Amino acid sequence: MVDVSTSAAAFSDSLPSAHFIDGEWRKPQSGNLMETFDPGRAEPHARFAAGTAEDVAEAVASAKRAQRDEWRKTTPAERGRILMRAAELIRQNAERLAIAEVLDSGKTLGEARGDVRGSARAFEYYAGAADKHEGKAFPLGPDYTSYSIEEPIGVTAHIVPWNYPLSTACRSIAPALAAGCTAVVKPAEQTPMTALLLAEILVQAGLPRGVCNVVTGTGISAGAPLVSHPDVRHVTFTGSTVTGINVMKAAAQNVASVTLELGGKSPNIVLADADIELALDNVVGAIFENAGQICSAGSRLVIERSIHAEFIEKLVARARALRIGHGLTEGVNFGAINSAEHLAKVASYVEGAKARGISIATGGNVAVDPATGKGWFFEPTVLDDVKWDDPVVQEEIFGPVLAVQVVDSAEEAVEAANCTDYALAAGLFTKDLTRALRIARDVDAGQVYVNEYFAGGIETPFGGNRRSGIGREKGLVAVTSYCKTKAVSIRI
Structure with a gap:
């Protein structure tokens, strides 16, 4: 080290x-x-x-x-x-x-x-x-x-x-x-x-x-x-x-x-019958790995209303447990934003969300390495129950900012997943294989991950549709x- x-x-x-x-x-x-x-x-x-x-x-x-x-x-x-x-x-x-x-x-x-x-x-x-x-x-x-x-x-x-x-x-x-x-x-x-x-x-x-x-x-x-x-x-x-x-x-x-x-604005769909702990692990990784700076990041959480409150409570606890710091520091598991310019872009999206009255479940602020007081960091952030036409749902932020869309059915989840101009990736968490195959068919994305976000490898074709x-x-x-x-x- x-x-x-x-x-x-x-x-x-x-x-x-x-x-x-x-x-x-x-x-x-x-x-x-x-x-x-x-x-x-x-x-x-x-x-x-x-x-x-x-x-x-x-x-x-x-x-x-x-x-x-x-x-x-x-x-x-x-x-x-x-x-x-x-x-x-x-x-x-x-x-x-x-x-x-x-x-x-x-x-x-x-x-x-x-x-x-x-x-x-x-x-x-x-x-x-x-x-x-x-x-x-x-x-x-x-x-x-x-x-x-x-x-x-x-x-x-x-x-x-x-x-x-x-x-x-x-x-x-x-x-x-x-x-x-x-x-x-x-x-x-x-x-x-x-x-x-x-x-x-x-x-x-x-x-x-x-x-x-x-x-x-x-x-x-x-x-x-x-x-x-x-x-x-x-x-x-x-x-x-x-x-x-x-x-x-x-x-x-x-x-x-x-x-x-x-670009991407990929949905991560969590249905009511999902394995909640598995879904939590993957939702956290999908948006907070590399501080959210991933084209295929699961930057939208599409979740059924019946499990929404419980899931967000647990998700917030996991987000707050991430340790911010320089990437070469022992124990750090959440790194920096790549540049000052990009940090300003990420911050501007969240400030706009605050101004529009969107609920900030956790995070939402520029940060520094607590050990040095230096660096370009942004807190792991969850924006809860966001309208589908809001900029934080429609536009690529490319940072550790998760926009939550609440739905009432699997059918509405597909509509929510397809509501942007991007179609790079999509995640889905459910125990119902038939439902998974139907949603994988109906979601417009270059790749669909079922019960494991970022599943696949070099063997699996990767790319996007539409503006992706x-x-x-x-x-x-x-x-x-x-x-x-x-x-x-x-x-x-």
Whole structure:
């Protein structure tokens, strides 16, 4: 365990401050650096390269050369071996990656360690998929042979968010590499470090130079030139709906394909026949893990009226028992908000709710680390019995704020679940399997979790409908996003 007051600074000094391009560290062409902040202390902890269009062009050129000259010619089996070695190296470097993630993002060390385990698993999973992505044969009759080939689409861009920097990067980079594509990664400017460390690990695993490049910087200076670059053939973006729309427009100029994993306002339905203790465990985790900064967070509790009062009383007790503090502090299980700007956004939603007379069952205030008086924190918050059209029900807050919708039946619960423009995830707690299957059918969501929120894994396709995005990540379907199908038909 790192002592925050004495060791974090020394750790940060060991972190990279350059781009990773063509298999090596490269200083930004502008010569400029930026600061990344430790949210748990609200202080800068490291500096990194401020990328520009010139750096992006260099990285894309490297990726294009590597894809053309080497990576697409590498056998799928060998690609799989390299990805498997990467999985093992991620595990060997787990503590360094986890600490870097805490200092950049503000989450707890336990959460960061879980993210690292999931990242290694992603490379392990797609290592196994690399030599199993097959074409098809088409029955044109006895005088023809017709078949399809799944070819790598080419250079891919990966725009990575700040809430899960390492795991989100890995879940798109790994299938792209398995398919034979090369990657240029632009991590969020708030959380650049683990993407840089990952790129170095991949080269150590045997990935050829230029196959995976990382350019850091702001969305305007580095992200926008990347998604609009004419040599980028696919863009994978995770972030806000507004930015995702702009990414899609930029990619369309080059007729590049996109995978967009965007906003969410996911319902967590608890019916009267549910296992209450199980539901409580999952409702708490669904909204308060990573301080609610999760696209698929269960940020709405849809609950039947007959159990509402009892459930909220127990939920409040659990929320108040969470221990706020710096992510590297022993015993802390509730981390920081990623930035001052985002903390202000979360606070503004709750202040608006207070002004409209919404009941605050618990929380509702900006906080600090009680051990230091520093950091960007917001109390675990429950807003009770909220009208369906209220902004805290309709809009993504992306923080530890749960909006409660009270309903009188399972049928009304489905209506409540579908009452927003988002359709990313949904949770459901009931002992009635038939009812669960019906609700899973009728709720509009990219994934439905029954009796365990966040159920599934890298094997399970993940993505949203409507304003929550298009395309799917994870699972074997993700590899398809990085392929183009070629049909060959021969008269014999």
